[in-house]
Amino acid sequence: MRAIKMVALQDLVNYRKPMSFQIKESYPLPPYSTIIGMVHNLCKYESYIPMKVSVQGKYVSKTNDLYTRYEFNNGTKFEKGRHHINVDGYGVAQGISTVELLSQMELIIHIVPEDQERVQEIYSSLKTPWEYPSLGRREDLLNIKSVEIVDIVERKLEREEYLGENYYAYVPLKYIHFNGENYEESAYTFLDNILIEDSAFSTFQSGTKMLINKDYFLENYGNSKNIKNIRLWNKVEVIYTSKIIATSEGSKCEDSTGQFVFLA
Numbered sequence: 185m186r187a188i189k190m191v192a193l194q195d196l197v198n199y200r201k202p203m204s205f206q207i208k209e210s211y212p213l214p215p216y217s218t219i220i221g222m223v224h225n226l227c228k229y230e231s232y233i234p235m236k237v238s239v240q241g242k243y244v245s246k247t248n249d250l251y252t253r254y255e256f257n258n259g260t261k262f263e264k265g266r267h268h269i270n271v272d273g274y275g276v277a278q279g280i281s282t283v284e285l286l287s288q289m290e291l292i293i294h295i296v297p298e299d300q301e302r303v304q305e306i307y308s309s310l311k312t313p314w315e316y317p318s319l320g321r322r323e324d325l326l327n328i329k330s331v332e333i334v335d336i337v338e339r340k341l342e343r344e345e346y347l348g349e350n351y352y353a354y355v356p357l358k359y360i361h362f363n364g365e366n367y368e369e370s371a372y373t374f375l376d377n378i379l380i381e382d383s384a385f386s387t388f389q390s391g392t393k394m395l396i397n398k399d400y401f402l403e404n405y406g407n408s409k410n411i412k413n414i415r416l417w418n419k420v421e422v423i424y425t426s427k428i429i430a431t432s433e434g435s436k437c438e439d440s441t442g443q444f445v446f447l448a
Contacts, residue, residue: 185336186303187296189439190310190328194289196247197324202397207248208283212424213241213354214319216448217397217417219293222319222326226309232399234298236447240353241291246284253281291319292351294445296336307333334439336447341436347428347444354396354422356448391425398448420448 199211199218216237224233254269256276267275297303310317310331317326347353397417406412428444430436437445 185296186300187294187334187336187439187445188303188307188310189330189332189334189441189443190291190293190295191330192291192293192319193327193329194286194291194319194324195327196249196285196287197289197320198283198285199320206281208251208281210246210284210286210320211394211396212243212286212352213239214291215396215398216354216420217399218319219295220399222317223295223306223309226313226315226317227306228309228314233302234399236296236298237398238294238296238353238445238447239291240293240347240351240444240446241289242350242352243286243290244288246286248282249285250280251283253279255279292348292443294334294336294439294443294447296447303333307331334441334443336437336439336445338435338437341430341432341434343432345430345436345442345444347426350426352424352426353428353444353446354394354420354424354448355391355428355446357393357421357423391423394422394424395419396422396448422448 197210198208199214201209201211216239219237219239220235223229223235227233254276255278256271256274260267260275262270262273262275266277268278269276295306297306310328313328317328318324319326396419398420400415400417402413403416404411404413430444437447439445
């Protein structure tokens, strides 16, 4: 199985959590949906192309910054003294809010399209993008340091191997998909010898469990005459963690450079 491996840097970035409003909180690593969206934009895909993604990375610190926020309601007429901006007779209020930023982010991303014939075109689109790529907000520019095509393999281990120092990863546990009526869980077949080490006590512990958006489909909750589509997301249950080791009793999922891979 072939994949595109990308190593990239970002200065100050926000991968917004969907339900954060007063403070725009950030995920510690970009969600799968954000990466998939960037790939589709750079490849100029007009429909969804199924793919799997692995993401690892680290950042130095967090900080907060202010941004301008605009608030409006449909049909609210402009009122002088209440609204700051008049847009064709409708009122818009202007204010400030806070956004959480991650500083000096380093990322290692693997992209595996379901259609392996698309590997070369995705590689070319990342190697020579038609616009300066961004990941997160539109202004969160992505400095791509290297792009290469690698093979993903499962290798029998003869000794323990560790994830890169201070690097964190999303390690998928179960895939959460929508069957048309409710969400169902499908167990992943990840190798059971991937462990998470607590360096202070030499024991094994879990990380932070998260539900990360991957892809979506449209569901009409209106009727045939009044279509109202909403996005329903397929989610991946992951552990966000570091200090990951693969023990010598089993195998390791890796690329052809020896890098850990956790595909979702």
